[in-house]
Amino acid sequence: MYNDIVLDHFSDPRNVGEIADANGIGYVNNAADGDKITIYIKVENNILTDVKFKTFGCGAAIAASSMVTVLAKGKTLSEALEIKNEDVSFALGGLPENKLKCSNTAADALHSAISDYKLRE
Amino acid sequence: MILSKEQINRYLRHIIIPEISGQGQKKLLEFSVLVYGETVEEISPMIYYLSATGIGNIICHLHNVQGFESLISNIKDYNPDISLKLNDENELNNDEVKFRIFFGNINYITNFKKNVSVKNNIFIPSIISVYNEWDSIIAYFDNEISLNHFINNLSNEYTNLNNINKYNCGYIISYSILGTLCAIECFKKCLQIGQIQNDNLYLDLFSMEFNKIEQNNLESFIKKLCTVNYENINNNHIKEVMSQSKVLIIGAGGLGSPAAYNLALAGVGTIGLIDNDKVELSNLNRQIIHSVSRIGMPKVESAKIFLKNINPDLNVITYMDYFNLENAVEIIKDYDIVISAVDNIQTRYLLNDACILANKPLVEAGVLKFNGTNTTIIPNEGHCYRCLFPNLGAGSGASCSETGVLGPVPGIMGFIQSAEVIKIIAKIGITLKNKILMFDAIDFDFMNVNLEKNPNCPVCGKNPSITTLQTYDLTCKTKEDNKI
Ligand SMILES: [Zn+2]
Ligand SMILES: [Zn+2]
Numbered sequence: 001m002y003n004d005i006v007l008d009h010f011s012d013p014r015n016v017g018e019i020a021d022a023n024g025i026g027y028v029n030n031a032a033d034g035d036k037i038t039i040y041i042k043v044e045n046n047i048l049t050d051v052k053f054k055t056f057g058c059g060a061a062i063a064a065s066s067m068v069t070v071l072a073k074g075k076t077l078s079e080a081l082e083i084k085n086e087d088v089s090f091a092l093g094g095l096p097e098n099k100l101k102c103s104n105t106a107a108d109a110l111h112s113a114i115s116d117y118k119l120r121e
Numbered sequence: 122m123i124l125s126k127e128q129i130n131r132y133l134r135h136i137i138i139p140e141i142s143g144q145g146q147k148k149l150l151e152f153s154v155l156v157y158g159e160t161v162e163e164i165s166p167m168i169y170y171l172s173a174t175g176i177g178n179i180i181c182h183l184h185n186v187q188g189f190e191s192l193i194s195n196i197k198d199y200n201p202d203i204s205l206k207l208n209d210e211n212e213l214n215n216d217e218v219k220f221r222i223f224f225g226n227i228n229y230i231t232n233f234k235k236n237v238s239v240k241n242n243i244f245i246p247s248i249i250s251v252y253n254e255w256d257s258i259i260a261y262f263d264n265e266i267s268l269n270h271f272i273n274n275l276s277n278e279y280t281n282l283n284n285i286n287k288y289n290c291g292y293i294i295s296y297s298i299l300g301t302l303c304a305i306e307c308f309k310k311c312l313q314i315g316q317i318q319n320d321n322l323y324l325d326l327f328s329m330e331f332n333k334i335e336q337n338n339l340e341s342f343i344k345k346l347c348t349v350n351y352e353n354i355n356n357n358h359i360k361e362v363m364s365q366s367k368v369l370i371i372g373a374g375g376l377g378s379p380a381a382y383n384l385a386l387a388g389v390g391t392i393g394l395i396d397n398d399k400v401e402l403s404n405l406n407r408q409i410i411h412s413v414s415r416i417g418m419p420k421v422e423s424a425k426i427f428l429k430n431i432n433p434d435l436n437v438i439t440y441m442d443y444f445n446l447e448n449a450v451e452i453i454k455d456y457d458i459v460i461s462a463v464d465n466i467q468t469r470y471l472l473n474d475a476c477i478l479a480n481k482p483l484v485e486a487g488v489l490k491f492n493g494t495n496t497t498i499i500p501n502e503g504h505c506y507r508c509l510f511p512n513l514g515a516g517s518g519a520s521c522s523e524t525g526v527l528g529p530v531p532g533i534m535g536f537i538q539s540a541e542v543i544k545i546i547a548k549i550g551i552t553l554k555n556k557i558l559m560f561d562a563i564d565f566d567f568m569n570v571n572l573e574k575n576p577n578c579p580v581c582g583k584n585p586s587i588t589t590l591q592t593y594d595l596t597c598k599t600k601e602d603n604k605i
Contacts, residue, residue, distance in 0.1 A: 004122070007126060010136065012143045016142070056139065062137065
């Protein structure tokens with residue numbers, strides 16, 4: 001039911017883990033599908049020098065979390081805020097219809113981490 | 122990709138667990154384990170669950186190799202990723218082997234007194250699993266001295282060397298559960314999850330009591346294992362009543378597989394199996410009664426082939442259907458006892474009410490990731506599901522998401538279900554009535570929680586409000602396969 005890019009990111013997720021000295025942490029907790037996504041960011045001079053995630057959930061949620069870290073790493077804050085959930089699923093070559101709404105929320109978690117960073121500033 | 126597409130699909134329920142992921146599954150596939158056992162029958166449940174877990178290389182050293190060829194061909198069809206072979210003496214210093222499992226009755230294990238050799242002075246981390254009917258010890262060793270000390274202790278305490286009837290129910294239950302625990306230990310050793318050096322347990326499956334073994338009580342547990350006595354149990358009588366019994370299993374998946382497997386071995390007369398699904402590759406990390414060649418086949422048919430192969434005399438009745446409000450009463454009435462092997466909350470409530478109203482014992486289990494639970498509901502005697510959770514709350518536990526589960530965990534829970542069934546049918550031992558057993562594979566911990574019948578229970582209380590079956594709202598929108 002998943003395409004090869006999704007399978008790749010799901011089985012071999014990039015940037016898994018926590019950032020010890022993260023200066024922004026964002027969460028998305030999706031009760032409907034049971035997915036819990038946490039994104040950690042390290043921002044230096046307005047640039048996301050490191051992005052990591054921890055996700056408990058379905059394959060789609062893990063793949064989307066992995067992909068959003070890949071897309072966001074090295075971007076400026078305003079570029080990272082431009083990344084939408086649709087961009088993540090597009091980069092993954094598409095997600096099953098029933099996963100689009102409930103599990104494709106990794107970009108929301110990224111945005112929440114950026115808000116957290118801005119609050120801390 | 123880190124694994125093939127086939128493998129990602131097969132191990133989906135492992136990979137989805139962050140502690141395993143694709144990286145961990147790859148390590149498991151590269152791992153090698155050496156199994157010492159007496160007969161193929163005894164090691165088979167372990168071999169199935171090592172294969173389910175995806176332990177890539179399994180080398181066996183057997184006292185009696187009869188039946189090994191057919192085990193190899195079954196495993197090849199179950200999981201072609203696995204290399205299963207016999208060890209010949211020359212290969213004993215196989216450098217690849219990272220873990221050893223010594224598995225058998227006391228008589229067999231004490232034979233290693235002289236010949237547990239250490240090649241090139243490198244000790245291979247080892248598990249000893251030793252059983253005496255319903256009782257057993259599983260212990261981990263990281264050095265030769267303590268391993269030899271254990272075996273010596275065992276042989277000093279054990280005097281009764283002749284009287285072993287390996288084929289009674291107690292043995293079947295013990296070697297199945299213990300073998301599956303060994304698969305979990307192999308998994309933990311490979312991925313360095315948990316603290317395997319503390320995983321020493323005494324299991325009394327007759328009374329469902331589990332004790333951690335510490336350094337200071339090891340000798341008393343060895344003594345207990347060697348002197349435990351089930352002589353007053355009439356195994357011929359158990360065989361007789363088992364052969365006349367009819368057991369219904371709701372769900373031919375992760376729990377239904379081991380439950381049915383053991384009941385077939387133990388000689389139950391009739392097994393009814395109800396499941397509406399077909400075999401899929403992603404079932405095979407845990408559903409040991411199915412296989413690659415039976416993908417696409419209704420699960421009940423696939424299960425029947427497996428079970429008839431174990432016990433040709435077994436009568437298997439299949440229902441390719443969902444267990445639901447319409448058929449519940451009609452199906453249950455033909456059976457003596459019901460095993461709940463589903464993992465969706467609606468069916469659980471339906472089953473609870475149906476069994477209470479029909480006065481049939483219900484043997485329950487559930488699993489998630491590294492954890493499992495068991496309980497046994499005996500109408501009029503003990504608690505029921507609604508005593509604990511009176512009503513199906515909106516959205517309670519009804520996750521649509523794919524959930525992770527380590528293959529051997531439902532294995533243990535399902536084997537325990539079959540033990541409960543045997544004890545209820547034969548009227549022996551202590552069941553999980555008024556108790557919930559909770560198993561944690563990482564802490565290697567079995568914990569009993571005591572319960573009581575709730576006098577205000579809506580179905581089994583003094584003034585029940587539920588007297589007929591009712592519809593159970595399916596809150597799960599996408600309703601993917603929630604069966605474990
Ligand atoms: Zn999801
Ligand atoms: Zn009740």
